[in-house]
Amino acid sequence: MIPLKLLGSFWVLVAVAFAVPAQEKRIHHHADLSDHAHDDSHGFQYDHEAFLGKEEAKTFDQLTPEESKDRLAKIVDRIDIDKDGYINHSELHYWIKHRQRRYIEDNVNKHWKDYDKNQDDKIAWEEYKNTTYGYYLDEEFDDVDDKATYKSMLARDEQRFKSADRDQDGIATREEFTAFLHPEEFDYMKHIVVQETIQDIDKNGDGKIDLDEYIGDMYTPENGESEPEWLQTERKHFSEFRDVNKDGFLDGDEVAQWVLPGEVDHADNEAKHLIHETDTDKDEKITKKEILANWNMFVGSQATNYGEDLTKRHDEL
Numbered sequence: 001m002i003p004l005k006l007l008g009s010f011w012v013l014v015a016v017a018f019a020v021p022a023q024e025k026r027i028h029h030h031a032d033l034s035d036h037a038h039d040d041s042h043g044f045q046y047d048h049e050a051f052l053g054k055e056e057a058k059t060f061d062q063l064t065p066e067e068s069k070d071r072l073a074k075i076v077d078r079i080d081i082d083k084d085g086y087i088n089h090s091e092l093h094y095w096i097k098h099r100q101r102r103y104i105e106d107n108v109n110k111h112w113k114d115y116d117k118n119q120d121d122k123i124a125w126e127e128y129k130n131t132t133y134g135y136y137l138d139e140e141f142d143d144v145d146d147k148a149t150y151k152s153m154l155a156r157d158e159q160r161f162k163s164a165d166r167d168q169d170g171i172a173t174r175e176e177f178t179a180f181l182h183p184e185e186f187d188y189m190k191h192i193v194v195q196e197t198i199q200d201i202d203k204n205g206d207g208k209i210d211l212d213e214y215i216g217d218m219y220t221p222e223n224g225e226s227e228p229e230w231l232q233t234e235r236k237h238f239s240e241f242r243d244v245n246k247d248g249f250l251d252g253d254e255v256a257q258w259v260l261p262g263e264v265d266h267a268d269n270e271a272k273h274l275i276h277e278t279d280t281d282k283d284e285k286i287t288k289k290e291i292l293a294n295w296n297m298f299v300g301s302q303a304t305n306y307g308e309d310l311t312k313r314h315d316e317l
Contacts, residue, residue: 053099068301
């Protein structure tokens with residue numbers, strides 16, 4: 001029996017509620033590609049982390065220029081999916097998105113063996129349910145209140161699992177299991193993110209969210225406590241921005257606009273940037289030769305870091 005650590009969004013929402021302001025806890029933001037400023041005049045650390053991923057970028061920082069260029073050449077071969085000798089925007093965009101999702105893949109890989117009991121590289125719903133909930137739903141488990149909670153969580157997970165299971169065979173491939181654990185990352189799962197949000201907040205069961213429910217999700221008053229000023233701002237946000245059709249409720253479409261806002265595709269912008277800076281013949285695609293000629297923009301090394309350190313010291317002076 002493993003701990004209840006992958007129970008859909010239940011524990012995620014609890015953790016997030018303590019980690020960010022209450023009014024932000026429901027919104028799924030896309031993280032930027034790097035914590036560094038994107039300013040090529042002061043170095044390429046942003047580009048390195050965008051292209052390689054944060055952890056891999058640290059590895060390249062320890063290499064010599066020759067080692068770094070050698071590894072980059074091998075990476076270029078992997079990016080060139082159609083093997084035509086060119087890296088186009090689509091291929092580079094896909095690569096950057098893939099590198100930025102490594103933390104998700106690592107999370108899935110970490111727990112995969114816990115659920116794939118028969119080692120067929122698939123996870124059936126029964127495998128997940130029995131491994132996660134078996135003990136807690138056993139007749140010998142006497143805490144009635146807790147049992148009701150776990151049953152509710154089980155129903156939520158089953159709903160999400162079925163949505164992730166695209167061919168409806170009751171078995172999740174690795175990609176489908178990833179969608180189950182991280183639905184906000186998949187377009188075909190966004191409806192379940194909206195549905196779960198409404199289920200969390202809709203206390204009267206009418207399938208939509210009114211102002212009191214919206215505020216109640218963020219704030220529970222205590223005896224004698226005066227209401228914080230930010231709640232007035234949230235009430236204004238509800239009426240002026242969230243409630244688009246001005247009917248006094250948030251329906252599914254309005255919840256989707258709230259919790260899954262359309263945001264800048266940082267990977268798309270970075271792919272365009274790297275091609276623009278590297279494409280010497282302006283054919284809107286880049287070759288291995290063009291990439292290696294600008295290797296220090298794509299990857300780091302001890303030499304490039306030394307140069308960046310000198311720049312930083314000069315600026316500080």
